[in-house]
Structure formats: structure tokens, C-alpha cells
Amino acid sequence: MELHYDVVVVGAGIAGPILSRNLAKKGYKVLMIDKKAELGSPKRCGEGLGIANFKKYDIPMDKRFINREIYGAAIYSPGGYKIEIRYDRVAGVILERKVFDKMLAYYAARAGADVMAKTEAVGLIRREGRIAGVKARHEGEPLEIFADVIVAADGVESRVARWAGINSFLPPHELDSAYEYEMIIENFEFDPDIIHLYFGNEVAPRGYVWIFPKDEDRANVGIGINGDNPKTAKYYLEKWLKENNIKGTKILEVNVGGVPVGGFLKELVRDNVVVVGDAARQVNPMHGGGMAEAMEAATIASKWIDRALSEENLELLKGYTDEWWAGEGQKLLRILKVRQISEKLSDDELDAAIQVLSGADAERIAAGDYREVFKALIKNPKILLKPKMLRLLKEAL
Amino acid sequence: MKVKILVDREKCYLCGSCVAVCPKEAIITESEEWKFFPERCIGCKFCVLACPVGALVAKEVE
Numbered sequence: 001m002e003l004h005y006d007v008v009v010v011g012a013g014i015a016g017p018i019l020s021r022n023l024a025k026k027g028y029k030v031l032m033i034d035k036k037a038e039l040g041s042p043k044r045c046g047e048g049l050g051i052a053n054f055k056k057y058d059i060p061m062d063k064r065f066i067n068r069e070i071y072g073a074a075i076y077s078p079g080g081y082k083i084e085i086r087y088d089r090v091a092g093v094i095l096e097r098k099v100f101d102k103m104l105a106y107y108a109a110r111a112g113a114d115v116m117a118k119t120e121a122v123g124l125i126r127r128e129g130r131i132a133g134v135k136a137r138h139e140g141e142p143l144e145i146f147a148d149v150i151v152a153a154d155g156v157e158s159r160v161a162r163w164a165g166i167n168s169f170l171p172p173h174e175l176d177s178a179y180e181y182e183m184i185i186e187n188f189e190f191d192p193d194i195i196h197l198y199f200g201n202e203v204a205p206r207g208y209v210w211i212f213p214k215d216e217d218r219a220n221v222g223i224g225i226n227g228d229n230p231k232t233a234k235y236y237l238e239k240w241l242k243e244n245n246i247k248g249t250k251i252l253e254v255n256v257g258g259v260p261v262g263g264f265l266k267e268l269v270r271d272n273v274v275v276v277g278d279a280a281r282q283v284n285p286m287h288g289g290g291m292a293e294a295m296e297a298a299t300i301a302s303k304w305i306d307r308a309l310s311e312e313n314l315e316l317l318k319g320y321t322d323e324w325w326a327g328e329g330q331k332l333l334r335i336l337k338v339r340q341i342s343e344k345l346s347d348d349e350l351d352a353a354i355q356v357l358s359g360a361d362a363e364r365i366a367a368g369d370y371r372e373v374f375k376a377l378i379k380n381p382k383i384l385l386k387p388k389m390l391r392l393l394k395e396a397l
Numbered sequence: 398m399k400v401k402i403l404v405d406r407e408k409c410y411l412c413g414s415c416v417a418v419c420p421k422e423a424i425i426t427e428s429e430e431w432k433f434f435p436e437r438c439i440g441c442k443f444c445v446l447a448c449p450v451g452a453l454v455a456k457e458v459e
Contacts, residue, residue: 157412157425169418175447227446257410258449
């Protein structure tokens with residue numbers, strides 16, 4: 001079967017549906033395909049999203065995909081020191097991704113986009129040396145989808161970008177290998193109104209263990225570790241649960257995934273192929289969250305696709321690359337530098353850092369008032385003598 | 398050293414971590430299938446390291 005669209009979007013995670021919705025609203029003929037039979041499932045996500053993103057990206061706060069409102073975060077050092085940030089107002093939510101992704105696709109469809117689940121891209125169509133569309137397959141039936149613009153929103157395992165000639169190889173050190181249970185937590189104290197992050201070189205090398213509460217006793221409990229670690233993410237999560245006497249006997253879901261935490265694609269556009277989201281490695285390399293970045297990328301990319309199509313000049317697509325790298329991309333590079341230093345901290349140094357910051361007003365630090373950090377440091381001058389800590393502070397501030 | 402990457406299909410979630418870290422596109426994950434292309438493999442074993450559950454092993458071949 002042969003189909004014709006202005007834009008074909010491969011992947012219906014976060015970036016794909018936002019971009020499809022934005023372009024459908026502008027009147028373009030858009031088709032979004034996804035290899036999953038059920039959009040949003042299986043998920044590879046801790047499901048935490050900051051509250052500001054709903055308004056910023058025009059997403060309704062539909063109760064059907066919001067499990068729980070979150071008021072802050074607690075960060076634990078390996079030696080047991082803790083920073084707690086708590087707000088009076090809702091700071092974020094724990095989503096139900098399998099509903100959220102499907103609803104985002106629904107919003108795209110309602111705006112006029114066509115959506116086809118269980119439809120897998122298998123290659124590009126080339127005509128006279130140009131990329132003319134995507135070859136796909138639905139239940140074994142071959143499809144030829146012709147389009148002026150092809151969007152690679154096909155996740156960490158993206159193939160579309162590579163087909164177009166963009167090298168999206170991710171070195172294993174720049175991948176977080178992640179494993180997560182959605183489970184009932186018994187006999188373990190945790191405040192279900194905030195998220196909990198546990199750091200330590202023995203706890204989670206390079207990464208952290210998270211508890212993202214979905215109910216008072218139910219949570220996503222997961223881990224991310226450096227992807228070049230000889231041990232597995234599953235090994236470290238099981239170890240942490242055991243050491244904390246948390247029984248894994250009420251497990252509702254097992255989630256597994258790789259998170260790009262570096263290796264950002266410099267080249268986001270090649271000819272008429274545009275890469276967004278995890279496929280472009282657009283993830284915060286400190287905490288591994290990628291939903292907000294995917295939404296931002298989709299917003300910028302859809303703006304430039306609109307301009308390129310309306311002015312009939314595909315060269316304008318490169319405006320997306322430039323705008324991303326002038327703003328959000330630069331921010332992520334700075335965060336990557338902080339991570340590259342912080343990942344080298346010993347457990348003692350992690351303890352010291354969190355001890356210092358726990359003496360400060362964490363809420364003011366989170367709000368960007370770094371005078372609190374200096375006030376705390378004056379009380380703990382030893383920390384300043386460590387060159388790694390100084391570099392970390394310099395990069396972070 | 399030429400290697401063959403073997404998958405334990407019972408353990409594999411098709412999460413795509415191995416695909417992302419493969420420099421040569423020697424592995425792909427389709428909606429229901431993990432596929433290995435031995436002629437493209439350079440034996441770096443990045444995929445084995447990156448797998449969150451230890452579903453992959455590298456077997457040395459002549």
C-alpha cells in the first residue's frame with residue numbers, strides 16, 4: 001500500500017505525539033507510526049514529570065494519567081546524610097506512562113494527525129538520490145509512506161537517524177542501564193509525597209536508586225548505573241532492596257531500559273530527516289529524565305518543519321539544530337560537565353557534599369539562590385580544599 | 398577475536414540498550430524480535446555490558 005503525507009513521524013513516545021499534534025494543528029497532513037501494539041506499553045521510565053511542563057507544552061492535567069502529586073525530593077548520601085526539598089505547592093507528578101503516551105497520541109489524532117500502532121519502520125524510501133519517505137510494515141503487510149519530512153522519534157534504539165546517515169552510536173559510558181520494579185513497599189519508611197534518590201558508589205555506580213511514589217505504599221523503585229559497568233542494573237537494584245530489607249514479593253511491573261545520558265547528537269537534521277527525543281540523546285545527563293527535553297525538542301522541531309514546509313525550503317529545517325544548540329543543548333552540555341565531575345566523587349566526598357548542602361536552605365538552592373551554598377561552605381571550609389569539589393562548584397554555579 | 402552475541406530470549410525485554418551502544422548496527426530490536434547480524438559485529442561487547450538484565454553473552458568463534 002502507498003500513502004502520501006506532508007510529515008511522517010516514526011515513534012509515538014513523548015516527542016512524536018507533541019510534534020505531530022503541533023503540525024496537525026497547523027493544517028499539515030501528518031502520519032505517526034509506532035511499532036508497539038499498545039502505545040505507551042511497555043514503558044521504560046520512572047514516570048516523574050515537573051508540573052510546569054503541562055502548561056508550557058499545552059498538555060491537559062487529565063486524572064487518567066496522573067497517579068500522584070509530588071511536593072519535593074529527598075537526596076540521600078551513602079553515609080546517611082540527607083537533603084530534603086519540600087514545597088507548599090505541587091512540584092511534579094508521577095504519571096502512568098501507558099495512559100499518558102496514548103493520550104498524547106489521542107491529542108495528536110484529535111488535532112488531525114493519523115496514527116497507526118503496530119506499524120514498524122523498516123527502511124527509507126529513496127527516489128533520485130533523495131529520501132522520499134519511510135518503508136514500514138503492519139502485521140506483515142508492507143507500506144510505503146511518502147512524505148516531505150521524516151521525523152525520527154524512535155527512541156534510544158533509533159534506526160531512522162542511522163538510515164539517514166547520522167551516526168547516533170552511543171558509547172556505553174554515555175548510556176544509563178536501568179531496571180525498575182513497580183511494587184508495594186512494606187516495612188520501609190518513605191514519605192509518599194516526595195521522591196527519594198539514593199546515591200553511592202556501592203548503591204548505584206554513577207547513578208542512583210529512586211523511589212517515585214504512585215500511592216502511599218506503591219512506587220516505582222528503580223536504578224540507573226553506568227552502561228559500561230560489568231555488573232547489571234538488576235544486580236544493583238536487587239542488592240539495594242536486600243540491604244534495606246525490602247521484600248520483592250509484591251511486584252506489579254518490571255521495567256527495563258537504556259537512558260542516553262550524554263552523546264548528544266550534534267547533527268539533528270540530515271536532508272529532510274529530523275531527529276528528536278531519546279533518538280537524538282536529548283536527555284538530562286544528571287538525573288536521566290528525558291520527557292521535558294523531548295517536549296522542548298518537539299516544540300522547536302515542529303516550528304521549523306512548519307517554516308520549511310510553508311516556505312517550501314527544506315534548508316530551513318536546520319533552524320531546529322541551531323535553535324536547540326543555542327539554548328537547551330548548551331544547558332545539557334553544562335549539566336553533562338557537572339555529571340562528569342560528580343561521577344568521580346568517592347563515597348566520603350558524596351557524604352561531605354550532601355552534608356554541606358543539608359545545612360543550607362535546599363529550597364533556595366533549588367530556586368537558583370547559590371548564596372546558600374557559599375554560606376554552607378564557610379561553615380565547612382575543609383570541603384573547599386578538595387580540588388574535585390572546587391571544580392564541581394565552579395561548573396555547577 | 399570474532400564473537401557471536403547470543404541472547405537469552407527469556408530474559409530480554411527488547412529495551413534497545415544493546416542497539417544504542419552498537420557501533421556497527423549489528424543488533425536491531427524489532428517489535429517482537431532481537432536480531433543479530435554476525436557479519437557486522439566487531440567484537441567490542443559493548444552490548445553485553447549495557448544490557449540491564451544480563452541477557453547477552455559473547456561467544457568466541459573461529
